[in-house]
Amino acid sequence: MPLLSVGFPQTLFPSCFSRLTSSSLQSLNSLSLSKTPYSHLLSHRPLTNQRAPLSNFPSFSNDAVNDHYHLLHLSVRYGDVDLIKAVHASIFKLTEDIYLGNALIVAYLKLGLVLNAYKVFVGLSCPNVVSYTAMISGFAKFNREREAVEIFCRIRSSGIELNVFNFVAILTVCIRLLDLELGFQLNAIVIKMGFLDNTFVSNALMGLYGKCGCLDTMLQLFDEMPQRDIASWNTVILSVVKELMYERAFELFREMRRIDGFGIDHFTLSTILVAAIEGLPPMVGGKSMPMVSK
Secondary structure, three states: OOHHHOOOOHHHOHHHHOOOOHHHHHHHHOOOHHHOOOHHHHOOOOOOOOOOOOOOOOOOOHHHHHHHHHHHHHHHHOOOHHHHHHHHHHHHOOOOOHHHHHHHHHHHHHOOOHHHHHHHHHHOOOOOHHHHHHHHHHHHHOOOHHHHHHHHHHHHHHOOOOOHHHHHHHHHHHHHHOOHHHHHHHHHHHHHHOOOOOHHHHHHHHHHHHHOOOHHHHHHHHHOOOOOOHHHHHHHHHHHHHOOOHHHHHHHHHHHHHHHOOOOOHHHHHHHHHHHHHOOOOEEOOEEOOOOOO
């Protein structure tokens, strides 16, 4: 059920729609927008029932593009599936615009409509790097990791130049799948393309190696990072704690404060507290006993 039908005051929306041009409203009306909860807001506009012929696509004006962006924003903000589908139908009638197509993909994904987003993606004549990245991230978010890998393979074969966002997205998929073999291949591509110095890419690689128990590889990557952020330190500290290397966790914690001067966040604090609690020697008769290594 659209959120607009549940207790939102009608006076909230006319100011939002006041930006829409007459031509855009005509296009939306011809696709049965009158069946959506927004029809009462549009009734004062001059509308027409004339349908744009599919064989003669009209071109976008700047106003029309902005209006469609605005409607996509509203559909996401209020969770209105009917509106986004009406906007999709209106966009379909006009000349293809890759930026608006990408915005439609992202809007569908934000509403959890993965298959609708994929249909828009495959319908694009020339999807760009943003299109591919959105679909990789979307499939990963909704636990469709294999489809995400397939999309990444397609962008590799398309000749489109990859960027750091592609690698962060697909490495996130690797972490979910615990696919170390794919991770090694991606690591090689990252090095070849010169993205290893990017903090976000290196953090994603460390996350994969930490999850897969490749602690030495992760620590080597961490030591060679030219620039770290708080996520870099949190990743490596968490990984050594999971390996029961509590003293090493405290060393890293002290180095983080001394070398990079980062303040701790809630994740750092919770991780180091786990190390402190689990690393305490057992108490017997009120006295601490030496820890016995297994």
